[in-house]
Amino acid sequence: MKHDCHYHPGDAAKWHCGECQVHYCTRCMPDADNRKRHALCPRCSRAMRYLGAATEVVPFWNRLGAFFRYPFHTDPLIVIAICTLVPLLVKPNIVGIVITLVLALALLKYTYDVIRHTAEGHMKPPPVSAAFTGGGFDIVFLQLLVFVLMGGLVGAAAMIGGGLLMMLALAFVILALPASIMVLAMERSVGAAVNPMNLAVLISRIGSPYFLLYGYLILLTLASGAAQDFAVNHFPLWFSQPLAGFLNSTFTLILFHMLGYLLFQYQEELGFASDLQDGDEPGEVQHRDRSARFDADIDMNLKDGNYDRVQSMLKEALKKDPQNPQRLGQLFQLLSARNDTADLYRYHPRLLGWLAARNDGDSVATLLNSLENVEPGFRLDDPELAVLCARTLYQRGHYKAVLKLLQDFHKRFPDSQELAPAYLLVAQALANGLNQWEKATAFLNFIQKRCSNHPLHEQIDAYRNQAENREPLKGPKASFVVQE
Structure with a gap:
C-alpha cells in the first residue's frame, strides 16, 4: 500500500510510526538517517519504520x-x-x-x-x-x-x-x-x-x-x-x-x-526497505541541520493547531538568537494571524527592524497601527529605527504614516545624528507625496539652521531650489565633470 505524508498530502511517506500511526515524508524528517534507516518520531520520540522508496517509486x-x-x-x-x-x-x-x-x-x-x-x-x-x-x-x-x-x-x-x-x-x-x-x-x-x-x-x-x-x-x-x-x-x-x-x-x-x-x-x-541510488535519490548521510528540524516541528505543530506551542518555540529560539531573521519572520506571521497585540508590542523593535530590512512598508504601517491600538500616541524610542521605518514607509507611499512616526523628532531626540535624515524624509513626504511645498521648505530651513555639521547640510540648497520650483525633492543631480 502506498502512503502519503500526514502533514504533506501528495508527498510520499518515508517513515511510519507504529505507536502514533502517522506517516512522515522527508520534509518532516530532515534529521533522519536514511543510510542507517533510523529516525525518531517527532510526537513520541520512538524509533520509526523506514519505508524507503516504496511509496514514491514509479510503477x-x-x-x-x-x-x-x-x-x-x-x-x-x-x-x-x-x-x-x-x-x-x-x-x-x-x-x-x-x-x-x-x-x-x-x-x-x-x-x-x-x-x-x-x-x-x-x-x-x-x-x-x-x-x-x-x-x-x-x-x-x-x-x-x-x-x-x-x-x-x-x-x-x-x-x-x-x-x-x-x-x-x-x-x-x-x-x-x-x-x-x-x-x-x-x-x-x-x-x-x-x-x-x-x-x-x-x-x-x-x-x-x-x-x-x-x-x-x-x-x-x-x-x-x-x-x-x-x-x-x-x-x-x-x-x-x-x-x-x-x-x-x-x-x-x-x-x-x-x-x-x-x-x-x-x-x-x-517486508524490506531500500532507496533509489545512483544519484536518483541522495543516498549519503544527510546533514543534521537543527534549524531544519526546528522548521519541520513548527510546520507540523501549525498543521495540528498547536499555535501556543509554536509561539513558545519561537520565543525560546529568539532568546538564543535575538536577531534571527527567519524566526522573526515566523513570529511576526504567527502573531499577526492570531492578532496577538500584546506580543506584537513586546517584540516590536525587532519586528520593525526585520520588516524595514525587507523593505516591507505595508507591513510596517500595519504593525504601527496595531501598536497604536495598544498604546495610543505610540512613538518609537530608537531614533535610528524610527528613520529606518520612515524610509521604508516613504518608499511604499505611506506619507502620512511617515509624518506621524517622525512627529516632534527634534524634541524627542535633539542630539541625534538622525535628525537631518528624519526631517529630510518629512520634507520629501510633504512635497512629493502631499504637495505641501511651504511646509516642506520649512523643514528644509530647519535642517539648514540646526544641522550645520551634518553631511546632508551641503545638499539642502539643492533641495530648497527644487521646492521653490515645485519639483520633486530628489537632491542635487549627479555630476561627472572632473575639476581641473
Whole structure:
C-alpha cells in the first residue's frame, strides 16, 4: 500500500510510526538517517519504520522504455560482448569448453546480480566486475537444483494424483517461476525458492501486478525467440550466431531487471526497505541541520493547531538568537494571524527592524497601527529605527504614516545624528507625496539652521531650489565633470 505524508498530502511517506500511526515524508524528517534507516518520531520520540522508496517509486508499467535501455549501458554491453564473442573465438577443445562454461556461469551470475542490484534501488546496471569477481557463482547451481526440485514436484504430483494433479502442479510451477527466481536471487535459499507457501505468499502480496508482469515476461520471451529465429534464418552463420547470443543475453537482462524492479516497487509489502541510488535519490548521510528540524516541528505543530506551542518555540529560539531573521519572520506571521497585540508590542523593535530590512512598508504601517491600538500616541524610542521605518514607509507611499512616526523628532531626540535624515524624509513626504511645498521648505530651513555639521547640510540648497520650483525633492543631480 502506498502512503502519503500526514502533514504533506501528495508527498510520499518515508517513515511510519507504529505507536502514533502517522506517516512522515522527508520534509518532516530532515534529521533522519536514511543510510542507517533510523529516525525518531517527532510526537513520541520512538524509533520509526523506514519505508524507503516504496511509496514514491514509479510503477514498472510506466517505465518500459527504461527496461529496454537497461542492457545498453556500458557495463552490461561489455559483459554480453565478452560472454558472447569469446566462446566463438576459442577452439572447440577441452580448454575452449571450460572457457565457454565459465563465461556462461559469469553471465548467469551477472543476471542474478541484476535482480539484487535493482531491488536495492540501483537503476544503473552492476559493474563489469560483478560478473567475474567475488562469490556468488553458486547461484547458477542453486537455480539448477531449483529446476530439478520443481520437476520432482511435478513428477510427485503425477504419481500421487494422476494427470489432473500433475497439470495443476505444472501450472503452479510455471506461474510461480518468476517468483522463485526473485526469491532465490534475494535469499540464496533453495528451500525458500521451492516452498509453495512461500511463493504463494509472495505472489499474493504483490497482487495483480505480478500477473501483469508475467504477461510482459511471456511477450519478452516470445520476442526474444522470434528475433533469434529471424537472425538465424536471414543472416550467415558467422554473423547470426553472435547476433542470436547477443539478443538472448539482452532480453535476459531486461527480464531480470524487471523482476528486480518488481521487488523494489513492492518492497513494503515484501517486508524490506531500500532507496533509489545512483544519484536518483541522495543516498549519503544527510546533514543534521537543527534549524531544519526546528522548521519541520513548527510546520507540523501549525498543521495540528498547536499555535501556543509554536509561539513558545519561537520565543525560546529568539532568546538564543535575538536577531534571527527567519524566526522573526515566523513570529511576526504567527502573531499577526492570531492578532496577538500584546506580543506584537513586546517584540516590536525587532519586528520593525526585520520588516524595514525587507523593505516591507505595508507591513510596517500595519504593525504601527496595531501598536497604536495598544498604546495610543505610540512613538518609537530608537531614533535610528524610527528613520529606518520612515524610509521604508516613504518608499511604499505611506506619507502620512511617515509624518506621524517622525512627529516632534527634534524634541524627542535633539542630539541625534538622525535628525537631518528624519526631517529630510518629512520634507520629501510633504512635497512629493502631499504637495505641501511651504511646509516642506520649512523643514528644509530647519535642517539648514540646526544641522550645520551634518553631511546632508551641503545638499539642502539643492533641495530648497527644487521646492521653490515645485519639483520633486530628489537632491542635487549627479555630476561627472572632473575639476581641473
